[in-house]
Amino acid sequence: MGIATVAVYSDADARALHVEMADEAVHIGPSPAGESYLRDDRIVTAAINARAEAVHPGYGFLSENPDFADQVIAAGLVFIGPSPASMRAMGLKDAAKRLMERAGVPVVPGYHGEGQELVLLASKAREIGYPVLIKARAGGGGRGMRRVDNPDDLAEALSSARREARAAFGDDRVLVEKFIESPRHIEVQIFGDNFGDVVHLYERDCSAQRRHQKVIEEAPAPGMTQAMRTAMTDAAVKAAKTIGYSGAGTVEFIVDASDGLRPDRFWFMEMNTRLQVEHPVTEMITGIDLVEWQLRIANGEKLPRSQEQIALSGHAFEARIYAEDAARGFLPATGTLHHLAFPAQSPTLRVETGVRAGDAVSPYYDPMIAKLVVSGPDRAAALEALSMALEQTEIAGSVTNVAFLVALARDADFAAGAVDTGMIVRKQETLTAASAATPAVVSAALLAASGLDSLSAGDDPWSSPAGYSHFHPIERQTSVQGAQGEVVAFLSADPAGRAMIRFDGERERQAIARDRAPRTALWPGHLTVFSGGAAFDYIMRDPFAKKAQSETDDTGMRAPMPGFVKIVRATRGDTVNKGQTLLVLEAMKMEHTITAPHDGTIAEIAAEGAQITEGTVLVTFEQA
Ligand code: ADP
Secondary structure: OOOOOEEEEEHHHOOOHHHHHOOEEEEEEOOOHHHOOOOHHHHHHHHHHOOOOEEOOOOOHHHHOHHHHHHHHHOOOEEOOOOHHHHHHHHOHHHHHHHHHHHOOOEOOEEOOOOOOHHHHHHHHHHHOOOEEEEEOOOOOOOOEEEEOOHHHHHHHHHHHHHHHHHHHOOOOEEEEEOOOOEEEEEEEEEEOOOOOEEEEEEEEEEEEEOOEEEEEEEOOOOOOHHHHHHHHHHHHHHHHHOOOOEEEEEEEEEEOEOEOOOOOEEEEEEEOOOOOOHHHHHHHHOOOHHHHHHHHHOOOOOOOOHHHOOOOOEEEEEEEEOEEHHHOOEEOOEEOOEEEOOOOEOOEEEEEOOOOOOEEOOOOOOEEEEEEEEEOOHHHHHHHHHHHHHOOEEEOOOOOHHHHHHHHOOHHHHOOOOOOOHHHHOHHHHHOOOOOOHHHHHHHHHHHHOOOOOOOOOOOOOOOOOOOOOOOOOEEEEEEEOOEEEEEEEEEOOOOEEEEEEOOEEEEEEOOOOOOOEEEEEOOEEEEEEOOEEEEEEEOOOOOOOOOOOOOOOEEEOOOOEEEEEEOOOOOOEEOOOOEEEEEEEOOEEEEEEOOOOEEEEEEOOOOOEEOOOOEEEEEOOO
């Protein structure tokens, strides 16, 4: 569109990709978001100084903050988004639900009132019927949300939800609603202009969630019927018109699909008054550039197309690639992305990322690395394209959820479209099971560690990886340290460029040619082998280094990630039972409850308020 861009950045992002891509960039403060990306004053000042005409708030940080929009407008700039008034109308979940109820949009049964006393909420919860869901009224990103199955757990869940909500949003008020068992999350993309017109761009299904957060999204929703689509899109357009909405917005619904998709079984959950992370799947099936529309509408133009001119074709998926450890409850991770390779982009495959090889995933922001977006003529074709794209993705230097995403994309129930928001939890064990390194993976690691994989094969004894010796090939010893322990191997190569590898008592014949073996990446002290979406990390053994420190022993519990100790529930000498809460860690803006792995007596426990690094010993037990 020929529009010049000015990026803002914090200390941590001084060399970030978005800074490099923008025409200009302005530094707005230190790394913590509260001192930079959440400083509305600094962003507005940066915009004024750069002589910008408009501000696009993206989809995080201040994107749904009406006070920020007010400041942008007061500075004489255009805010690329809805009016602050319509953001306010949808900003708090309780008020939004009351408004939608009045407008005739179906809302989840629950209590959305002002009263917050325990007795009141307890009686409301009883009326609604357990299980119930506590939600922070200012909530987002699944934070401040607790499922409660019986009345005895309500008080504890309430205080924990409030604590998290206060820390995250500065507002600890909550609402209580019916917990819908095995629901689907289906949302409708809408667009309004400043002339009172609103259109929808069909639905997205975001039911594949972990920790109430989306990981794979798709459009359209599997199993969608014409009656259901009409009912949902009508409700979404009505919701947007009720608040005089302009710009891009998403109306989220929760759907009880236990008996198929039925027009009387969906309820308004909330409206996101901004562009969504998963908007590319809508772009793929409609051929419409949503950001272009945002800019046009902010520029005072009418909606570029009428409802009849917006057609749906094909199917699209988006997978969110995060630095997180799926096997450890999807714990966010940090690290330097020493190696990063994605499949080639095309009209049916998009890679959206803010990082490049060598960049770090810092503890300051969301640990998302990239989004892979694919489309195909139908759902099966698009899903196959997604699996293949994920399998070609190579990331080394931090744990990622890529192998988990492949397992999900290849899951039979997911392929059948039988997905609800609880599916990942139910199948967590199978979806996050670490695959064992095959002999081909181990061989590739050994070849890479020995350097034999990168040498060219040929008849010339001087350049041949075989080297030269009389009578029989030279054997050299190499070892790598992997998840399954140390592997010592003997390698030799013949003049034809084939390597013989002997390890674990086996004899594995492995071609040196790089294109035949699993791909590998070397990074300081390590190497990673990529196979079927899984990344197998190996430490390259330095024979001169001292023996590594001792492993975690089974009497102590170590911090799974950097963070700080928020609450301590036990002291030295306490006898605790398996599963009992010992302490609560706060890390990456989330609370993590650490429970006793077995019965025992506490010998030492970390102090409340202590800052800890990954691997810090939190609790030790007395020897039985
Ligand atoms: P947030 O704004 O924190 O993301 P949402 O209200 O959008 O919270 O809900 C996030 C997710 O939580 C939903 O997609 C759904 O999986 C789950 N959820 C929300 N409300 C309910 C409910 N009443 N019953 C069951 N699950 C729910």
